[in-house]
Amino acid sequence: MKEAGTTIVLGGGVGGVVAANALRKATGAEHRIILIDRQPVHLFAPSLLWLMTGSRSARQISRPLGRMLRKGVEVVCGEIDMIDPRTRRVRVVQEPPSGDGVREFDADYLVVSLGADLAPESIPGLADAGHSFYSLEGAESLRQAVRRFAGGRIVVLTAAPAYKCPAAPYEAAMLIEHEIRRRGLRHDTTIDLYAAEPGPLGVAGPEVSAGVRHLVESKGIGFHPEHQVVNVDPAAGRLSFANGAIAQFDLLAYVPPHRAPRVIRDAGLSDETGWIPTDRDTLHTRHPGVYAIGDVTHIPLIMGKPLPKAGVFAESQAKVVAGVIAAEINGTLNQTWFDGHGGCFIETGGGRAGFGAGDFYAEPAPQVRLRSVGRRWHLGKVLFEKKWLWRGI
Numbered sequence: 590m591k592e593a594g595t596t597i598v599l600g601g602g603v604g605g606v607v608a609a610n611a612l613r614k615a616t617g618a619e620h621r622i623i624l625i626d627r628q629p630v631h632l633f634a635p636s637l638l639w640l641m642t643g644s645r646s647a648r649q650i651s652r653p654l655g656r657m658l659r660k661g662v663e664v665v666c667g668e669i670d671m672i673d674p675r676t677r678r679v680r681v682v683q684e685p686p687s688g689d690g691v692r693e694f695d696a697d698y699l700v701v702s703l704g705a706d707l708a709p710e711s712i713p714g715l716a717d718a719g720h721s722f723y724s725l726e727g728a729e730s731l732r733q734a735v736r737r738f739a740g741g742r743i744v745v746l747t748a749a750p751a752y753k754c755p756a757a758p759y760e761a762a763m764l765i766e767h768e769i770r771r772r773g774l775r776h777d778t779t780i781d782l783y784a785a786e787p788g789p790l791g792v793a794g795p796e797v798s799a800g801v802r803h804l805v806e807s808k809g810i811g812f813h814p815e816h817q818v819v820n821v822d823p824a825a826g827r828l829s830f831a832n833g834a835i836a837q838f839d840l841l842a843y844v845p846p847h848r849a850p851r852v853i854r855d856a857g858l859s860d861e862t863g864w865i866p867t868d869r870d871t872l873h874t875r876h877p878g879v880y881a882i883g884d885v886t887h888i889p890l891i892m893g894k895p896l897p898k899a900g901v902f903a904e905s906q907a908k909v910v911a912g913v914i915a916a917e918i919n920g921t922l923n924q925t926w927f928d929g930h931g932g933c934f935i936e937t938g939g940g941r942a943g944f945g946a947g948d949f950y951a952e953p954a955p956q957v958r959l960r961s962v963g964r965r966w967h968l969g970k971v972l973f974e975k976k977w978l979w980r981g982i
């Protein structure tokens with residue numbers, strides 16, 4: 590058994606909250622667990638799609654991170670601006686009212702779950718031209734824009750081929766289509782999805798990809814794969830693509846390019862992929878005592894593409910890392926490994942959804958199945974959301 594020490598969890602999103610809770614349950618109260626995030630609230634990102642359609646408010650899908658204190662997790666609100674993975678020292682800058690100045694923390698174990706930063710500025714004109722439903726502010730402004738929309742051309746765009754939750758832009762297109770039809774504007778509106786990638790959910794295999802494409806196209810949404818946007822003209826409402834194509838829009842909803850947070854890159858934790866390489870079973874990085882989970886990681890699959898970035902994986906990786914660390918602290922044998930299994934709901938509008946799930950570590954390629962669309966999968970997501978927000982944090 591190791592002497593009681595400290596685990597610092599960096600990030601209070603999906604992976605961070607689950608890791609801190611699981612570790613708290615698995616270790617004695619003498620082991621300190623500190624969770625650090627720049628935001629004082631935890632946001633349930635899958636519900637941003639419902640916020641976009643007006644069926645949720647920001648308050649309904651967020652919870653104060655301070656609630657973790659009652660479970661025995663210390664919460665620090667501030668910007669992590671330095672990580673030394675060799676000494677496991679972390680520097681945090683706090684602004685009033687959370688604090689005033691710079692604080693340093695030392696850990697026996699570091700769990701890095703800082704997610705992916707959104708980088709709309711990497712495509713000229715994009716940030717001024719449309720609404721990113723990948724952030725709270727963007728989803729709110731998109732909701733207002735859809736409400737004001739009186740007919741015309743709607744474009745949903747993925748501005749880079751790899752992004753978290755590969756289903757989300759396809760869901761967004763179908764949810765917007767449903768909303769436009771509900772308001773009687775469908776005959777006056779074209780809806781197109783321009784994707785940088787070759788097809789939906791490519792890592793899940795050709796059957797799932799074709800299935801999701803069929804769902805989208807059966808709603809009269811034009812699908813244009815392999816269109817990498819290079820420039821956006823906000824005044825003219827025009828997208829220019831690397832293949833020479835041009836598209837006009839009156840309303841633009843987009844997924845911005847992603848990159849690892851600057852502090853990760855500065856710490857030398859990322860590799861040439863831009864993300865943190867980890868052991869695929871234990872999520873251990875190349876630094877002793879330092880683990881990385883969730884969107885910030887890069888886990889190559891044998892088929893040549895990386896494991897998709899999704900909350901379902903961040904959650905199960907968090908539980909694995911908590912198990913690995915707790916086993917070391919408690920002097921027991923580790924019995925948890927990340928096995929690459931996961932699934933996600935695919936909202937199609939009108940209170941209906943599909944569900945794709947399977948084994949992403951299967952060889953030679955992931956084995957994933959898409960279940961047919963129905964009300965039960967939508968209700969499943971509603972129940973999951975309620976459980977997460979009332980019991981998860």
Ligand SMILES: Cc1cc2nc3c(=O)[nH]c(=O)nc-3n(C[C@H](O)[C@H](O)[C@H](O)COP(=O)(O)OP(=O)(O)OC[C@H]3O[C@@H](n4cnc5c(N)ncnc54)[C@H](O)[C@@H]3O)c2cc1C
Binds near residue numbers: 902
């Ligand atoms: C619209 C949308 C729908 C989605 N739907 C689904 C779904 O249905 N199913 C699914 O599995 N996944 C879904 N996802 C993806 C899922 O939300 C992410 O994969 C998941 O949140 C990743 O967890 P994480 O802990 O790695 O990162 P995050 O949850 O993003 O957490 C990272 C945290 O780190 C903090 N942070 C970053 N840098 C710093 C810093 N320097 N200092 C302090 N704090 C910092 C951030 O504030 C954030 O709280 C969806 C995402 C979006 C945007």
